[in-house]
Amino acid sequence: MFESFIKSCSKNIIGNENNIKLSLACIVCGGSILIEDFPGTGKTTFAKTITYNLGLDFKRIQFTSDLLPADILGYNFFKGDQNIFQKGPIFTNVVLADELNRGSAKSQSAFLEAMEEKNVTIDGETYKLPDPFFVIATQNPMDSSGTSMLPDSQIDRFMVSFSLTELSDNQKKEVLKNNFTFDENQILNINWNEIKNQKEKININENIYDYILNIESFINQLNKDIYISPRCLKQISELGKGWSLIHDRDYVSHQDIKDILPFIIRHRIRFLNEENEKINFIKNEILGKIEIPK
The missing domain is CATH 3.40.50.300 (P-loop containing nucleotide triphosphate hydrolases)
Structure with missing residues (x-):
């Protein structure tokens, strides 16, 4: 579809x-x-x-x-x-x-x-x-x-x-x-009601939630001008479901979170101006340094 x-x-x-x-x-x-x-x-x-x-x-x-x-x-x-x-x-x-x-x-x-x-x-x-x-x-x-x-x-x-x-x-x-x-x-x-139902059936296990919280904790320790609100954390998990849905999968993977995170965090970064700088910072200085929970 x-x-x-x-x-x-x-x-x-x-x-x-x-x-x-x-x-x-x-x-x-x-x-x-x-x-x-x-x-x-x-x-x-x-x-x-x-x-x-x-x-x-x-x-x-x-x-x-x-x-x-x-x-x-x-x-x-x-x-x-x-x-x-x-x-x-x-x-x-x-x-x-x-x-x-x-x-x-x-x-x-x-x-x-x-x-x-x-x-x-x-x-x-x-x-x-x-x-x-x-x-x-x-x-x-x-x-x-x-x-x-x-x-x-x-x-x-x-x-x-x-x-x-x-x-x-x-x-x-x-x-x-x-x-x-x-x-x-x-x-x-x-059928928007059906889409909502399909999205809610997509599985996010505890390991993925731990990974999202590890990302928040790591960003907070950076002491940079990046604001990660509870709303932002909820958006990460919700968009993970949406990303899985359009790729015809019924679960969220760590790679899904890696794929979507730069576009969720990007506009919350205030200390960089250029888009490439922001994307590279997120990929190299955040995602590249966070271990995936076992």
């Missing part, structure tokens, strides 16, 4: 098969995705392609300095003597928060409850968001003009982050020749 989805997405997303798999694993776990790269590298195309191939409703919010929370969540207004709630664009299955770090702190924080609780509160009234609900956010690198660093409370809610793979010359030619196409016959018709 997932193989056809990956092939279909790869027609429009050239040279990023691993990022497609990672995004799919994250989505089946109900997580949110942060894509960090320079303007014009295909972040929006990536998000649209994933969404279209899932056959879900999709809305895009362009973050700017003057965007207000009401522009995202919605607002109440009176029509005669009746109070009416006008839903904002966040009421959809997949929200593309484009250039999230160009928005004001107020507009960014408007996403917090939605991402975590899957509902929003307007004037004391709580409204449930559609099921399923996911956020795919893009942000420009911190040294780009007009950007501001996302707060830890926001960053911690993203399950994974990645940059799009740098393309070879041949892959760039493919991009130049390719026109964005979408085949409705390739839509992945997911």
Whole structure:
């Protein structure tokens, strides 16, 4: 089932098969995705392609300095003597928060409850968001003009982050020749309740949990600016299940944790800026120095 989805997405997303798999694993776990790269590298195309191939409703919010929370969540207004709630664009299955770090702190924080609780509160009234609900956010690198660093409370809610793979010359030619196409016959018709049940049946033994806790303990001993919250630990185990599910396995292995960990920890590292530096640090200075429990 997932193989056809990956092939279909790869027609429009050239040279990023691993990022497609990672995004799919994250989505089946109900997580949110942060894509960090320079303007014009295909972040929006990536998000649209994933969404279209899932056959879900999709809305895009362009973050700017003057965007207000009401522009995202919605607002109440009176029509005669009746109070009416006008839903904002966040009421959809997949929200593309484009250039999230160009928005004001107020507009960014408007996403917090939605991402975590899957509902929003307007004037004391709580409204449930559609099921399923996911956020795919893009942000420009911190040294780009007009950007501001996302707060830890926001960053911690993203399950994974990645940059799009740098393309070879041949892959760039493919991009130049390719026109964005979408085949409705390739839509992945997911029964989300069934997916949840399948994911929960995937086995994680005590040895894997010990390995995750060893990783947390090792990172804490490094004395580096890396924040590993209980939410982050839960995301590691959940994404491990999602990664196993899309690879058609019913158990999580140590290698699964090694495969996904760089993309979970990456956006929680504050003392490095370059993506390659972060990924190499995680692989060499963390995973490369932690023994697998016997």
